Amino acid sequence: MARTGHRVIRRLLQHGRWSVPALWQVAVEVTTHCNLVCPGCLRTVKCAEGNWDSRHMALSDYQKIVQDLPKAQTFASGGIGEPTMHPQLPELIRIAASTGKFRSICFTSNGMARAPEYYDELFEAGLTRVDISVDTLDQELADPLRGGTSTEKLSVCLQRLAGRHPGRIGARTVIRSENIHRIPDLLSQLNDLGQLNVSLQYFIDMGNPEGVAPLPERKALLERLPAIASRCSNLRVKAPEFIEPSPQVCIYPWWGPAVTVDGYVMVCCNMMDKDRFNLGNALKTPFAEVWRSRSTREFRREFTRRSPSFCAECPYYLMRP
Secondary structure: OHHHHHHHHHHHHHHOOOOOOOEEEEEEOOEOOOOOEOOOOHHHHHHHOOOOOOOEOOHHHHHHHHHHOOOEEEEEOOOOOOHHHOOOHHHHHHHHHHOOOEEEEEEEEOOOOOOOOHHHHHHHHOOOEEEEEOOOOOHHHHHHHOEOOOHHHHHHHHHHHHHHOOOOEEEEEEEOOOOHHHHHHHHHHHHOOOOEEEEEEEOOOOOOHHHOOOHHHHHHHHHHHHHHHHOOOOEEEEOOOOOOOEOOOOOHHHHOOEEOOOOEEEOOOOOOOOOOOOOOEOOOOOHHHHHOOHHHHHHHHHHOOOOOHHHHHOOOEOOOO
16 A cells, blocks of 8 residues: 555656545544553653643534545544543444445554443444554553553453454554564464454654664564464464655655544644644634645645654654755
């Protein structure tokens, strides 16, 4: 997908076009409430500063934003918070599904806020996939990495969901300095729980730089990963796309926006701090107007030459000074 996106962007640049009618991914943050405390998470960092407001997106605001969105390959109903804490999440999923604009509707959950049976209602409403965050199944390690997690409850959740919704359940694992050497053991444990799609991604430094695993260790893990995955017949393992940040131009400002809980349009779901940067507000101006505005086009032009400061934290693409 990324390689295809880079080719399309090059064509857009050659012909002077700066927006596209459809997206490959769009995320809408439905809540900033969360029941866990994870080092490096923007919410954790802001809460420690006394600068965080936990709130749910109103049903009417969500409906307006979703109705204004263009078609997209994937619609993610989530952001910084835990989506299942939104009291009207089934209805939110139903609204997104009813538009017929999204091939896939998904979100990532920590699996701690609801019983496994709760997800049945979400799949009935139109959810196509859910990823459960699982960086470890070792309680001693889970306590500092995802404070509030019960690894026993997490294992039960994954096993029951894999049995009830085969092919639709993923495990999303963040590779970080504290758990990188235990990834092989984790994959073996996940394999025992049932059929799961495992997605590995790099830790993003949002104020916790010690969590970033050293590059030699990342390379060593990814070299071993095919052999490790071949022993896990129940898993479909997706490795990170890049071992180290890519020098290519990031495709998110063209194809992968996000909308915060209060309507601010962001260039990607990895940067959800509206106070640092945003393209406009989709509750005040229709999303299409924000996404195709002159200021957004100018941002993209400049982006091809120079990255904004918030890109310095990205583990996927190099910042271009």
